[in-house]
Amino acid sequence: MKEQVSIKQIAEICGVSVATVSRVINDNGRFSEETRQKVLSAIKQTGYKPNKLAIGLRKNKSNIIGILVPDITNGFYSAVVKKCEQALSKNGYSSIVCNTDRSAEKEANYLQTLSEHMVDGIIIISTNPSDHYLNVNIPIVFIDRNPDIESKIVITSDHYYGALEATNYLIKTGFSPYIITTKTKAITTKERVRGFYDAIKQHKIDSTDRMLTLHSTSNEFLDKNTEALTFIKNISDKKIGIFTINDNVAYITLQTALKLGKKIPDDFSIIGFDDAPISKIATPQISSIHQNTDELAEKATQLLMEKLADPDNPMNVTKTIPTNLILRNTTLPS
Amino acid sequence: MKEQVSIKQIAEICGVSVATVSRVINDNGRFSEETRQKVLSAIKQTGYKPNKLAIGLRKNKSNIIGILVPDITNGFYSAVVKKCEQALSKNGYSSIVCNTDRSAEKEANYLQTLSEHMVDGIIIISTNPSDHYLNVNIPIVFIDRNPDIESKIVITSDHYYGALEATNYLIKTGFSPYIITTKTKAITTKERVRGFYDAIKQHKIDSTDRMLTLHSTSNEFLDKNTEALTFIKNISDKKIGIFTINDNVAYITLQTALKLGKKIPDDFSIIGFDDAPISKIATPQISSIHQNTDELAEKATQLLMEKLADPDNPMNVTKTIPTNLILRNTTLPS
DNA sequence: GTCAATTGAGAGAACGTTTACTCAGGAAAG
């Protein structure tokens, strides 16, 4: 093991004080060009690296941002995380990524850990409506969750409008609209369901028995089609249009419809949500509501940076990012 | 903002010295039961959280592990990262995840940042053969890369044997074997290619013109089929068996074969590598060589923990994790 | 030549911990 070289050694080598070296490194304060050269070359020569722990302790700032994400394995979330990490890195921050597995308990634990690590800020991508982040006094930006607290920064896709648009499209292209969702308390889900029913209402369609709630919450989307199977079988409409709460459910629905011999997209149309990779990989490719992950992540990072620059500003901001309908092969052309 | 409470306030509240509080917190040294209760209740009451920056500075240990990953958006990598993060968390470590985008430069930068953050260890999931990690004196565990240094800890799937098995299976079920790979210097790729050719050799099959190297390295696997298209068109064998370097390429190959009207799996067989989600989502589902991501991650974490427990031990370990062939619908039964 | 202003740089406190020393007081042993 090479020895870790500290600012003190640099000072010794250059025959100056520790303070002077610090000044040169941070280009802060006064020093002669000569000193500057000496210090810089000593740094290069020794491979000195500033100890962020010490800096953090002194400045009360770790330069680390925590990112809480339900499941990094999920294509939508990983896309957001990746972009967040990129944007943060550009701003000089490192990111600690934490998988919450959608568990409120894990979320609370990680929040504690992050807070101990003195992270400067936290980005929470989550759908859990629990409230344990309330007693953490670190700037937080929420992606896709809208917690019930006074001032907060929230970035969210327009789930309501996306669902509305999808449902309207199904109706417009001649299908009788249904929705398949999952059992969850997520706010995003609620918004999407609301959008679905509002579209129905607008078209004065009877809204009874139009929703199926899948009970399996896991990602093991295959072989779990029995619920969907009976639901679809029992629909008497000739042309069935299904809006699903996400692309995984859309995939399940697609497989089920194929199993039942439905003609897609002539008699059976599907629109998913998220525009996750799975929608492009499936055969036929699934139409979906695109969430702009890049913009979600960039906006979140940007707002967090603003908050960090001026922590005393309450900043009660809610930014909605528009979604758009991506038409693929489970829908008819308009 | 609530004020950050430090060990000093706890000491004041309890009317004891800072040292005593520290002793209670770490259950280290002597103190009376009475003191213990006092301190504990003060901690609970104030919501005191130990400052990991200060602890890290003092103990020269950050309790953070850096994870370098080419692309967290890739199903295989994200699975490994997720499991690593879980295992590390169980051991009391947080993880800083860094996307290298397969760029050696980014990798070097992140390595520098991680080293500044005083991470206790690094897990590198990478295929880049560059060597800039040499001047970092932090314990490193490599997943799937075998760097040319003296003592190192390497965990790798058995790429060679996996490829061998896949190719043998194609031959055994009556197909003339070909390989489609991508342009990369990755060691894993080399091993897989070697396995392919060794299988061919064992069966005394002429090895000329059996490989296509795709030039597009991006993940945009759709609409890039032209290279694959002409390659497959030019094969005169009645029964074509293709081993692909990964599942994305397998997917491209599958789409191309379908476009050409090939009968799968009767006249055209495909085996991919990684057993990534895409292989299960595609229609038909693609047979693939399964990499045991959980074991890869767990073993890596375990070995890193061992190394951290005894840093002076050189530990030159190479652990190979067996792969296995998952038969789906792009292969004939044996 | 005097005084003021500027420049370069050192001393030392502070950030929040841990831990090696130290020591007072009481119990046990003789």
Place this chain on the structure above:
DNA sequence: CTTTCCTGAGTAAACGTTCTCTCAATTGAC
């Protein structure tokens, strides 16, 4: 009643930085 030993707890240094005070030396104005 000494002496020894243990228990509980305080003191202060150290970890690697930054940054506020200093202050000496140089420069420049008059």
